Amino acid sequence: MTIAVLGGTGPEGLGIAARLLAAGDDVIIGSRVAERAAAAAATLAAEVPGSRVHGARNPEAASAAELVIVAVATVGVDAVVADEPFATRLARQKVAFVLADYHELETTRRLLGGLFLNGMLGTRTDMVAERPEVVGKVVRTVKRALAWIDKHDAGQMVEALAPVQPEERATLLEVLRRRKNIYAPDGRFSDEQLDTVDRFLHVTEPATKVLSFSVRSCVEARWAGSMP
């Protein structure tokens, strides 16, 4: 697996990276400065013979990796975007507090001006063109799951998921009780939701290539269908 360690030039990041390399993973050391990343990667390569490691600036390291570990100095983190159930757990442990919750319909309306699209099924364009029956089958499976969710309460969902850890069970229950209304009963989505996702991308990602991007260009509503 290719793993990026952001702030991997510090002692904590270097230590994690050395262990990942020894375990056979590919590592990208991230830094605010490309030369510092390259120097730290060279040090690690010398320490762990045969390792696959290189350095990059934090944004490039994060986009090239399958898994990202953030090991920057505490002072460098002002805010993080966290998905559930981790956000609830961090808030409960009082190591973070929630600035804005995009799963709350009122918050998304107030901050982004419309309903948000919280989940999507993704695949390659060649799968859509060449194996439409497989895509259709996956979509039907998800739609069956959504219909099941619609007919069951949070407690029944947790029972079905059967988490092993008691803490995980408690967090899931708490999250699903609050979140039940974010699931569409049939998987259909609206133009309003796609527009809100575009607005979200444009305000949170300043890169010019994103400003000309529309999520609509990668949406295929053939199987799930769209709402008016």
Ligand SMILES: NC(=O)c1ccc[n+]([C@@H]2O[C@H](COP(=O)([O-])OP(=O)(O)OC[C@H]3O[C@@H](n4cnc5c(N)ncnc54)[C@H](OP(=O)(O)O)[C@@H]3O)[C@@H](O)[C@H]2O)c1
């Ligand atoms: N060291 C430990 O024993 C230990 C134990 C448990 C937890 N931790 C936690 O692990 C994290 C890393 O610890 P550490 O001791 O390795 O930290 P560190 O040496 O203070 O910082 C790690 C790296 O963060 C980057 N950095 C510094 N200021 C930044 C900023 N404003 N924005 C973005 N990046 C910044 C620097 O990399 P560049 O200058 O190359 O960008 C630096 O090399 C911290 O959050 C710490 O609380 C550390």
